[in-house]
Amino acid sequence: MATYLRVPMATSMPTSSSTSASSKRRNIRTFCSVNSRCKAKIPMPPINPKDSFLSKLASVATSSPETLLNRPVNSDTPPFLDIFDSPKLMASPAQVERSVSYNEHRPRRPPPDLPSLLLHGRIVYIGMPLVPAVTELVIAELMYLQWMDPKEPIFIYINSTGTTRDDGETVAMETEGFAIYDAMMQLKNEIHTVAVGAATGHACLILAAGTKGKRFMMPHAKAMIQQPRVPSSGLMPASDVIIRAEEVLTNRDTLVKLLAKHTENPVETVATVMRRPFYMDSIKAKEFGVIDKILWRGQEKVMADVAAPEDWDKTAGIKVVDGF
Template sequence: MATGSALTLRHLSPRPPVSMSPSPSPSFSSSLHPLPKRRPRSSLAASNPRFPMPPIDFNDPFVSGLNAADSFDFWPKLRKGPDFLPSLDVVASSSFAPSRPRESLEVKTPPAQIDETRLLTEPPPDLESKLLYARIVYLCLPLVPVVSELIIAELLYLQGMNPHEPIYLYINSTGTAGDNGEPVALETEGFAVYDTMMCLKNEVHTVLVGTAAGHASLLLAAGTKGKRYMFPRARALIQQPRMPSYGEMSTSDLVIRTREALIQRNKFAELIGEHTGNSFEKVEKLMRGPFYMDFNEAKEFGLVDKMPTRKDKLMADVPSLDEWDIRAGITRTRED
C-alpha cells in the first residue's frame, strides 16, 4: 500500500519548472538543450530578404502624384498611422467612391488598331465563317446527320442574308457512304439537303472538287442549269444505295427493310434522271454497278455543264480588308 500511494503521489505531483535563464542549472544542463531566443517580429521581417517591406512615405512626390492621377482614392493621405497599409483601406471600404466627379471619368476610346505585319503570320479565325461572307458552302465530309444539319443551316442562313444573290456549293463528299462504300448514314440525310436546295429562292451554283459519290452527285446535278462546274481531275460516281447490316432479324423485318431500300433507290434514280435528262431505266441500269465518270463522261451524261475557268465567278464579291475595318472602326498601322 505504501508503494502504491507513493506512485500515486508521484504522478499527481507537478513537474519541476524548467528554467529559461541564459545559464541553466547544472542539474538540467546535461539532459536539456537550451531553447533559442525568439527574435522580435520587426527584426525577423527585416532580416528576411524574400519578403522586403519598405516603409511607405506618403509625403513622397511620386506617391502623392499617383494619388492625384488616380480616379479612386487608393492611398490614404496621412489620416492613418505610418504603419497602416493602404490596400487594407480599399478592401475594408464598402464601395469605391471616386474622388472626382463622374463626368471626368468618361473617356472616349480611340479606334482599335491592328498591325498589318501580323496578318501574314497569324491564322484566320473561324475559316468557315469567312467562307460564308463569300456565300460559299463547302461539303467535304460524308452526309452524316451532323454534316447535313450544318449544310442545311448554312443554306438557310445565306438565303436569309440575301435571297437574290447565288449560293456556291463546293462538293467533295462520298455521300451517305464511307470511303470503303459501307453506309454511314441513312439515305434521308442526302434527301434532306436536296429538298432544302429545291426550296431556296437563291440560285445554287455547284462546284465539284475531288469526288462526288451517291447523294453527293445528286446535289451536284441539282444545281442551277448552266452553273454546274466540275474540275478536270474530279470524279463523279452514281450507284445504288446499300443496306446497313442489322444482324439477325425476322423475315418480315427483312422484307420491310428491303422494300424501303428499293423505294430509296427508285427515288434517287428518278431525281438523277430528272436533273440529267436521262430515263429512269437508263439510270437504274447504270446504277447496278459503280458508274464512275470524269468530266467528259459527266457532261455527256448531263451531270455537269462545264469546266470552270478563270473568268467564271465561283464566289460572291466580298468587301476588302479596308472596307471591313472602316465598318468596324479599325485603323491600320504600318511599320516602315
C-alpha cells in the first residue's frame, strides 16, 4: 500500500530541486504542441489595423506563441521589439529631424515676421512715426540690403507722419529723420520711394530724397511739409527753452535746404510754403517736385489720349468771339 501510494506521488509531484524555469517552459511548449486549444489561452493583444506594432505582435502570437513565451531574462531591448526584422526606436524630441517646409505639425522654426519677408524682396516699409526704434530698424535694413547687393534697387514704402503725430505732437527728435536721410545718401543702390497714405514732415523729405525719376506716389496719398515743432519743455528753465528753440530753428533751416535741393525749388519758395502746414495731393506733389510719377494704372495712357481744350472747342462747334 505504501509503495503503491509512493509511486504516483513521485511521478506526478516532482520536487522543487529537480524543477527549473527551463523545464517549465519545455513542459508548456510540449503541452501546447499536443493540445491545439492552448493557443486560445494565450492573451491576445487587440488588433488595430492602423498600428503596425500591435498588428505584428498579434500575428506572431497567432503563428508562433512560443516566441512570446520564451522571452530573454536580461535583455537590453524593450519588450517584444526583437520580433521585428529591423527594430527602430523613435528619437527623443531633441534628436528629431525637423521638417524643411512650414506646416502645423513639424515646424522648422517660428515663421519670420513680416518686415523680414518684405526685406527678402528688398522692400523697406516705414509705417510708423520716426521714433528711435523705427529709425534703427530702417537704417539697419538699408545697410543690410546694400551689403547683400550694391547694384540692385531698394524700395522704400512710406506711410508715416515723420517725427510728429497726426495731431502735431512731437514724438521724436528731428535727427531721427536726418539719420535715415543721411543713410540713404550714403548708399550705392538706387532708391525707389513710394508714398502710400501719408508722408508728413521728415517722411516727405525721405520721399523726395529717392533717386531722381524713381519717386512715386499713390493716387490718394498725401504729402505735407511743415516746420519742426518745439518739444514739450515741462519744468525746463527758461534758458534751456531758448536753447531748444534755437535748435529747432536750425533744424528747420536744414529741412528747408534739403527739400529745396530735391524738389528743385528756390529756398525762399520752400520756406514760404512751410510757414504753415502745406498739404499736397499726388498731383500737387508732382508739380512741386516731391515725386516724379503717380502710380495709377493706365493713367499715363489716359492723360496722353486727352485732347487739348482748343480741340474740345472745335469738336463741340464753339467759336471764340472775342479775346477773353
